[in-house]
Amino acid sequence: MKRSDGRSEKEIRPVKITRHYIKYAEGSVLIQAGETKVICTASVAENVPPHKRGSGSGWVTAEYAMLPRSTTERNSRENYKVKGRTQEIQRLIGRALRAVVSLEKLGERSILIDADVIQADGGTRTAAITGSFVALRDAVSYLLKQGKIEEDPIRENLAAISVGVLNGIPMVDLNYEEDAGAEVDMNVVMTDSGKFVEVQGTAEDRPFTKKDLDEMIELAKKGIGELIKKQKELYKK
Numbered sequence: 001m002k003r004s005d006g007r008s009e010k011e012i013r014p015v016k017i018t019r020h021y022i023k024y025a026e027g028s029v030l031i032q033a034g035e036t037k038v039i040c041t042a043s044v045a046e047n048v049p050p051h052k053r054g055s056g057s058g059w060v061t062a063e064y065a066m067l068p069r070s071t072t073e074r075n076s077r078e079n080y081k082v083k084g085r086t087q088e089i090q091r092l093i094g095r096a097l098r099a100v101v102s103l104e105k106l107g108e109r110s111i112l113i114d115a116d117v118i119q120a121d122g123g124t125r126t127a128a129i130t131g132s133f134v135a136l137r138d139a140v141s142y143l144l145k146q147g148k149i150e151e152d153p154i155r156e157n158l159a160a161i162s163v164g165v166l167n168g169i170p171m172v173d174l175n176y177e178e179d180a181g182a183e184v185d186m187n188v189v190m191t192d193s194g195k196f197v198e199v200q201g202t203a204e205d206r207p208f209t210k211k212d213l214d215e216m217i218e219l220a221k222k223g224i225g226e227l228i229k230k231q232k233e234l235y236k237k
Helices: 084-098 124-145 176-181 210-233
Strands: 015-019 027-033 036-045 059-066 110-119 158-166 169-172 184-191 196-203
Touching (some): 015 124, 015 210, 036 124, 059 124, 084 124, 084 158, 124 158, 158 176
Antiparallel strands (some): 158 169
8 A cells, every 4th residue: 555655554754863953952863754853852950850869860751842833733832731642742751761771870860851843744752752762862971971970871772653554554654644544543662672661552443453453563663673773873973
């Protein structure tokens, strides 16, 4: 099946990750996945939230936002009350990154991730996770170079991608048009070693079968493998 952008059901969108995108942040990237664009920054703070004080251990957390005209129609800024969807996504990003970080090796300091969507065409939360990992990696490199930590706390790479079923066909990396019409929508977060961090799947139109699930998971594993390969290539230059 050919999709609206010419891809097969097994192809992810073209991905470009630009490091050091923001001048002042300890880690920052612009990630582009097709027409979706997200700026991810990682900032180091020499403190931890109250529940970590005195533990000798650090923290990684995240905030997520969409610019008003990142979508086809203007959305209001979330100045006073963060929407439920936004809370869900930023908690997902934080959980995902903490899954591959040995927090005790950070000492009592935090790394604060900001994922800001500047253009949305589906897969914003998965692009945010994939890009934020690279920003986190650079923030950790900064801490190591400054001598603030002695050991690398990152255990392995991490990335995320969307999968779904559209017109009865499982496919990977849905754009907005596909996501809006999908019978099943799923987001998968995985590590370099093939372990799952999170699987979020919902039937939008009809229940899906175990066969559908298995096919979507295989598509996700392949797509995430490609994304992690791209992450690693950034550090070979």
